[in-house]
Amino acid sequence: MRKNSIKNTRINGEVQKVLSEIIRGEIKDPRISPLTSVVSVSVAPDLKTCKAFISVLGNEEAQANTMAGLKSAVGYVRRQLAKELNLRNTPEITFVLDQSIEYGVNMSKMIDDVVSKDGASEEKDGE
Template identity: 70%
Template sequence: MRKNSIKNTRLNEEVMRELSTIIRNEIKDPRIHPLTTVSAVQVAPDLKTCKVYISVLGDKKEKEDTIAGLKNAAGYARRCLAQSLNLRNTPELRFILDESIEYGIEMSKKIDALTGGKEEE
């Protein structure tokens, strides 16, 4: 795995900020859950593709509906991204469900259950 350059890291942050604004304010698809967050973005160095990791607070059906709604609105989100960012190429967006937050909460609950909920001093 190769290390991201400073330029690529800044671009990832800027794309993540713009996409979260677009998803929250611009896209009006009722399938997209209101508690949807963009947890990470990975733009390819050639600016052709972009993996967008989405975290949804809800059950399995809401997560599937949100991903389906975002995949359906990917072209619109890409166009809005092109208007707000001045890039040579606007990357193709690929939405991926990120369940790391739920996994972390689940592991934290298991650890608390094993320790009896006591914190060491």
């Protein structure tokens, strides 16, 4: 069991790396935002399916357009993946929008706003 999980982790990493390269450099769809990244990949142990978690920095329209572009290019992406990786099966890819990076950026901004307001109120109190 343990050996399989190590192998699966390695496959996930390889698929993530190759998917990132394909999305960044090979797909020419204008709908796909240049600020798109593959956050993580989860390949099933039987190599039949793959979930690719995609992060798009931008507004909701940019995210929707990028996801539509990726869905339409899924056949091309799968063929390129098959060329790059020597796997027994090339998995069916499902793209999933991952908003964790955007969530983190927004939280960080909110924290910075609170800290700067707090610092401004302390200056007034100290005068």
